[in-house]
Amino acid sequence: MAESAKTKIDKDDVQALQDTIYVIGGKWKLPIIYSICCGNKRFTDIERSIPGITTRMLSRNLKELEDNMLITRKVDPDFTTIIEYEFTEHAKAYGNLILQMIDWGKQHKQLIIKENRLQKQKTPIF
Amino acid sequence: MAESAKTKIDKDDVQALQDTIYVIGGKWKLPIIYSICCGNKRFTDIERSIPGITTRMLSRNLKELEDNMLITRKVDPDFTTIIEYEFTEHAKAYGNLILQMIDWGKQHKQLIIKENRLQKQKTPIF
DNA sequence: CAGTATCCCTGTGGATACTG
């Protein structure tokens, strides 16, 4: 009984975190979500708004986001070349998180730069 | 001037999001952070608390989190086999985000299950 | 415009064995 408190954690929570990262993980998911957040709806607009993304990556990631019901893909009934991506209601509950991640990322960058920790990184972020 | 509003997005924000996902991305980072959040401090405790993680993955990810200054590694001056991982102050500002991600992950899971979208996933999460 | 198709490379992660 004198055993030091072995803290257990909720396995469901671990699973939830892994699910979350599975859905929004990878290099492009958050930027794409953010771009749509900002009002971009069409493929080429989203593509142009995100520096460095390729059509292939955009296409794949849009599909995955659609599979995970974060966005919907709508084809214009008259002009089938007009396709618009929009958030689902479910995804909108997520917007706040994104803003926080942006904030956190910026703060983090400042910190890392200030502390001159760049050398220790195998794969520097910046 | 009749051009439809081409929405631009803040490139710095995109970068911040990519930095964030770089730091906390991958399968194990969030679970590890969460485990430490829950009070686990030592290697073996953390390892046991996260289902499926291997020593290799834990070791690597702890090191990366340390490089990114989210945690500190403290060696007991008397017992060098006692090593404790703790959050930096910087990382604590992050706790709230984690709780939100757990929440979101759980909600998302419910939704996906309800909508019977599982079949459409190439790599089912659940 | 809104994507596919190919090819190729790297990094992440898993399995297993070993160590100060």
Added chain:
DNA sequence: CAGTATCCACAGGGATACTG
């Protein structure tokens, strides 16, 4: 206890070219 070392598989991602 707290890790390394090795080997290997696969998915994510980049470059480039092509299409309805």
